[in-house]
Amino acid sequence: MEANDNTDELHHSSSPHSGRAQATLTDSNIFIIIVAVTSVILLVVLALIIIMLRRLKSSKKSSNADWSGNGIKCPSGDFTGLRAVSYNSSPDVKGGCLYVGSLGRVGAPIPNSNGRSCRTARGVQVFTYKELEAATDRFNDGNVIGNGGFGVIYRGVLSDGTVAAIKMLHREGKQGEHAFRVEVDLLSRLHSPYLVDLLGYCADQSHRLLVFEYMPHGSLQAHLHPSSQCNHQVQCMPLDWGTRLRIALDCARALEFLHEHAVPSVIHRDFKCTNVLLGRNFCAKVSDFGLAKMGSDKINGQISTRVLGTTGYLAPEYASTGKLTTKSDVYSYGVVLLELLTGRVPVDTKRGPGEQVLVSWALPRLTNREKLEEMVDPALKGQYSKKELIQVAAIAAVCVQSEADYRPIMTDIVQSLIPLVKNYSAISSPNSMRFQYPTLSPSFRC
Numbered sequence: 001m002e003a004n005d006n007t008d009e010l011h012h013s014s015s016p017h018s019g020r021a022q023a024t025l026t027d028s029n030i031f032i033i034i035v036a037v038t039s040v041i042l043l044v045v046l047a048l049i050i051i052m053l054r055r056l057k058s059s060k061k062s063s064n065a066d067w068s069g070n071g072i073k074c075p076s077g078d079f080t081g082l083r084a085v086s087y088n089s090s091p092d093v094k095g096g097c098l099y100v101g102s103l104g105r106v107g108a109p110i111p112n113s114n115g116r117s118c119r120t121a122r123g124v125q126v127f128t129y130k131e132l133e134a135a136t137d138r139f140n141d142g143n144v145i146g147n148g149g150f151g152v153i154y155r156g157v158l159s160d161g162t163v164a165a166i167k168m169l170h171r172e173g174k175q176g177e178h179a180f181r182v183e184v185d186l187l188s189r190l191h192s193p194y195l196v197d198l199l200g201y202c203a204d205q206s207h208r209l210l211v212f213e214y215m216p217h218g219s220l221q222a223h224l225h226p227s228s229q230c231n232h233q234v235q236c237m238p239l240d241w242g243t244r245l246r247i248a249l250d251c252a253r254a255l256e257f258l259h260e261h262a263v264p265s266v267i268h269r270d271f272k273c274t275n276v277l278l279g280r281n282f283c284a285k286v287s288d289f290g291l292a293k294m295g296s297d298k299i300n301g302q303i304s305t306r307v308l309g310t311t312g313y314l315a316p317e318y319a320s321t322g323k324l325t326t327k328s329d330v331y332s333y334g335v336v337l338l339e340l341l342t343g344r345v346p347v348d349t350k351r352g353p354g355e356q357v358l359v360s361w362a363l364p365r366l367t368n369r370e371k372l373e374e375m376v377d378p379a380l381k382g383q384y385s386k387k388e389l390i391q392v393a394a395i396a397a398v399c400v401q402s403e404a405d406y407r408p409i410m411t412d413i414v415q416s417l418i419p420l421v422k423n424y425s426a427i428s429s430p431n432s433m434r435f436q437y438p439t440l441s442p443s444f445r446c
């Protein structure tokens with residue numbers, strides 16, 4: 001009982017103290033909770049601000065340059081772009097061809113940094129087989145303008161009156177199918193005044209057709225080596241020195257665009273005279289991207305691949321090891337420059353020993369001022385100055401060096417050719433096939 005009383009006393013006497021302690025604890029708890037909640041709120045707000053700022057920054061960046069998930073740049077100015085074409089985008093089959101959307105155009109216009117569409121007026125059109133049949137008068141033999149490794153090219157008139165070059169790809173072989181896909185994918189995204197424009201395509205189980213802008217003067221091959229491709233469609237004529245310089249500059253700009261402006265860079269892999277096409281005023285554009293490789297496939301700056309391309313144009317390191325870099329294109333460019341300079345083909349088995357392979361024959365002569373003039377195409381006699389000749393020969397010589405690292409980049413070649421072309425245009429005669437090249441903007445030159 002006493003103990004109980006004591007306990008009671010104890011109990012009673014401790015009660016007021018514990019009540020005070022509880023009250024004190026509750027106050028501090030409330031304070032801690034308020035501080036914690038406020039800090040959490042502040043942290044959330046801070047995080048939100050950071051996220052918003054980052055988003056703002058990245059949206060600015062993407063509207064300036066890399067505008068889509070496919071990684072190809074849409075630079076301002078002359079180059080425009082379009083989203084990658086998807087062949088597998090649940091298309092309807094109409095008239096034997098795939099149809100994507102009622103407008104027949106794929107890829108929405110993408111705004112660039114100026115808020116304008118990157119590709120407002122032009123789109124890659126999807127044609128029906130019937131449309132292309134009608135355009136070529138049922139693929140009439142009379143409309144054949146070329147016959148290459150991958151297919152036959154027809155001249156055609158589209159329903160809106162546009163004259164086009166329509167390439168019907170051979171049906172057999174996986175290489176053709178791959179080339180078709182690469183060409184549609186790359187050309188629907190890369191646009192430059194120095195590349196032949198892809199107007200559209202047609203694809204179904206058995207038909208693969210590519211529709212290109214029509215280049216009225218045909219290939220550079222036809223004019224440099226006339227026996228090969230002259231017909232009623234393309235009248236071949238010898239090209240004068242000024243025109244050859246301008247073609248060399250246009251081609252250099254095309255490769256410069258592929259190597260240095262496109263992101264990721266593109267290696268053409270089949271740069272040669274038949275893939276240089278001539279338009280109005282003999283402006284030159286590069287065509288045929290079926291063998292092209294994207295720089296994103298690179299390992300240690302180079303791509304290891306099956307050796308494809310054309311004999312006489314292949315860089316030695318690519319031919320022997322399959323290691324492909326942009327410098328492989330530079331070598332092929334050097335071979336084309338030699339063709340422009342000498343009028344000779346890259347490999348000519350009809351010539352005597354030591355003269356059959358153009359590069360081996362030309363290299364020692366390119367650096368010998370006495371012998372240099374002997375190697376120039378006789379059709380160019382009296383049209384060039386010795387200084388110009390030495391400069392062009394020097395460019396060709398560095399491009400076809402066996403050591404890839406010592407070959408120049410295309411930008412350097414462009415910069416070396418610009419003064420030559422400007423100088424030549426300034427003294428051009430009114431009757432020449434040349435025109436005032438430097439004064440015209442690239443988009444109006446063809």
Ligand SMILES: Nc1ncnc2c1ncn2[C@@H]1O[C@H](COP(=O)(O)OP(=O)(O)OP(=O)(O)O)[C@@H](O)[C@H]1O
Pocket residue numbers: 145146147148149150151152153165167196212213214215216218219221222229274275277287288
């Ligand atoms: N867009 C075009 N406009 C006018 N003619 C063209 C066009 N595209 C091609 N040609 C003509 O058709 C020819 C054959 O072209 P194609 O690309 O099929 O084969 P190639 O270049 O001769 O050989 P490869 O198949 O090895 O590339 C060209 O040399 C050219 O004369």
Ligand SMILES: [Mg+2]
Pocket residue numbers: 148274275287288
């Ligand atoms: Mg070709």
